[in-house]
Amino acid sequence: MNAHEVDRYWKTVVNTIRDGLMIVDERGVIVAINDALERITGYSRAELIGNDCSVLHCDICENIRCNDGPQWCTLFKGKPVKARQCIFVRKDGSLVHALKNACLLRDDQGEVMGAVETITDITELIEKENQLAAYAQQLRSDDGFHGIIGSTPAMRRVFELIANAARSDAPVIILGESGTGKELAARAIHQSGDRSDKPFVKVNCAAFTESLLESELFGHVKGAYTGAYRDRMGRFESADGGDIFLDEIGDLPLATQIKLLRVLEEKIIERVGDATPIPVNVRVITATNRNLTELIARGTFREDLFFRINVIPIHLPPLRAHKEDIPLLADAFFHRIGLKNRKPIHGISNDAMAALMAYHWPGNVRELKSAFEYAFVTCQEAMIQPHHLPPDIHANAGAPTTPQPKPEPVRKPFDRQEIQRLELLEALEASDGNQSKAAERLGVTRVTVWNRMRRFGVQYKRTIAQVDGGEERVSAFDRRGTR
Numbered sequence: 001m002n003a004h005e006v007d008r009y010w011k012t013v014v015n016t017i018r019d020g021l022m023i024v025d026e027r028g029v030i031v032a033i034n035d036a037l038e039r040i041t042g043y044s045r046a047e048l049i050g051n052d053c054s055v056l057h058c059d060i061c062e063n064i065r066c067n068d069g070p071q072w073c074t075l076f077k078g079k080p081v082k083a084r085q086c087i088f089v090r091k092d093g094s095l096v097h098a099l100k101n102a103c104l105l106r107d108d109q110g111e112v113m114g115a116v117e118t119i120t121d122i123t124e125l126i127e128k129e130n131q132l133a134a135y136a137q138q139l140r141s142d143d144g145f146h147g148i149i150g151s152t153p154a155m156r157r158v159f160e161l162i163a164n165a166a167r168s169d170a171p172v173i174i175l176g177e178s179g180t181g182k183e184l185a186a187r188a189i190h191q192s193g194d195r196s197d198k199p200f201v202k203v204n205c206a207a208f209t210e211s212l213l214e215s216e217l218f219g220h221v222k223g224a225y226t227g228a229y230r231d232r233m234g235r236f237e238s239a240d241g242g243d244i245f246l247d248e249i250g251d252l253p254l255a256t257q258i259k260l261l262r263v264l265e266e267k268i269i270e271r272v273g274d275a276t277p278i279p280v281n282v283r284v285i286t287a288t289n290r291n292l293t294e295l296i297a298r299g300t301f302r303e304d305l306f307f308r309i310n311v312i313p314i315h316l317p318p319l320r321a322h323k324e325d326i327p328l329l330a331d332a333f334f335h336r337i338g339l340k341n342r343k344p345i346h347g348i349s350n351d352a353m354a355a356l357m358a359y360h361w362p363g364n365v366r367e368l369k370s371a372f373e374y375a376f377v378t379c380q381e382a383m384i385q386p387h388h389l390p391p392d393i394h395a396n397a398g399a400p401t402t403p404q405p406k407p408e409p410v411r412k413p414f415d416r417q418e419i420q421r422l423e424l425l426e427a428l429e430a431s432d433g434n435q436s437k438a439a440e441r442l443g444v445t446r447v448t449v450w451n452r453m454r455r456f457g458v459q460y461k462r463t464i465a466q467v468d469g470g471e472e473r474v475s476a477f478d479r480r481g482t483r
Ligand SMILES: Nc1ncnc2c1ncn2[C@@H]1O[C@H](COP(=O)(O)OP(=O)(O)OP(=O)(O)O)[C@@H](O)[C@H]1O
Pocket: 144, 147, 148, 149, 150, 176, 177, 178, 179, 180, 181, 182, 183, 184, 185, 247, 288, 289, 329, 365, 366, 369
């Protein structure tokens, strides 16, 4: 290819690259751009060319623009910009996170004619990074991931799937045995998605007769059937803009399956007794503990509906498949139920924890939670012992069923929060209330110490008291509860 041909194809090459490209003259007036820049900024070529480059409101340009001397921008003082992260404002007012490179263009005599800038759009990357940071924060918090507790790889994978599902509008199906947290997962998808400020509507498909279910889902008009005294909006309409959670989808009657399929395909509903189509914008999240493939083979579930709802499947593992999460879950339920009960129970004994670990949990996390509700009723001691747990659990573990003759020392082997609180108190005591020193002892930052003091309601008071003419230093903790 000769130089002339290269010239001919140059425009095509420039417009093929994914990065935005812009040439400005020595006054900062835009003289050329490529297609990618139009796409990134939302401005057309005609709107940009001839305009000042400040139209893009690049944050670093606003900082480096100099107001004195002939050079209007530090770039023209000869300082190239290399892979600087910056933010532009699109035509519609939204922000573009970008990496920018810029350098001067000179003529044959070395005179500055202008500058060229390339802009790599990293908005998606930054958004994902922010989202990851938010998820990490969620995981660190006591409440787990939107209330779902677990830190094993199996549960982390579930959190990742939930986070991905939340980013899309595609139908999600949550599969798993009863009590594995399917409803919690559905709520987490709603809460972490763009529809979180719109309704989350739950319908248990197994709880209604066929005719009532249709009216519940799609609404009805007055006179549609005996007892329909007035028009009524269905759950799909109430969920408009948000998410509808159809629990026990495997129990949906065949006739309703056809109607649901139509809603998913056409995004319109018709109230029972009326043929007027009503558009609805609802994302459908379904859940079941039944084997849909088997139901399809038996002819009780439509295969076409299955394909429609099975776009993003999320499998929740049974508790026996992630037993390493039991101490964490037990700790959380112990505290949650303990807060309501106000009984002076200090923790879970090692034997009780061993019994929990040995059990096979057919009722999954729901059964674990119920075991703690039970234990808080039966336990009259300082620690929960195996015999305070429901009979199936301690019998299964072969743990002693009678109280230990010697009471165990009051300790809380699995109480993460309490251990952290005691460590904090010790560190503050040893550092005479100095938060920086306490932070050093604990190997955390001073802000973390301050945060923990706030969380545990710990105030370190230092009082100088006069004692017999001399001074005595009195230090005291003011503790308000453990959380
Ligand atoms: N990973 C978890 N972390 C905290 N709580 C959980 C978890 N999994 C389940 N739970 C709790 O267990 C109970 C049952 O959860 P959920 O109703 O979401 O289960 P499900 O799978 O929808 O059950 P079903 O199929 O019977 O409707 C709820 O009280 C829920 O808060």
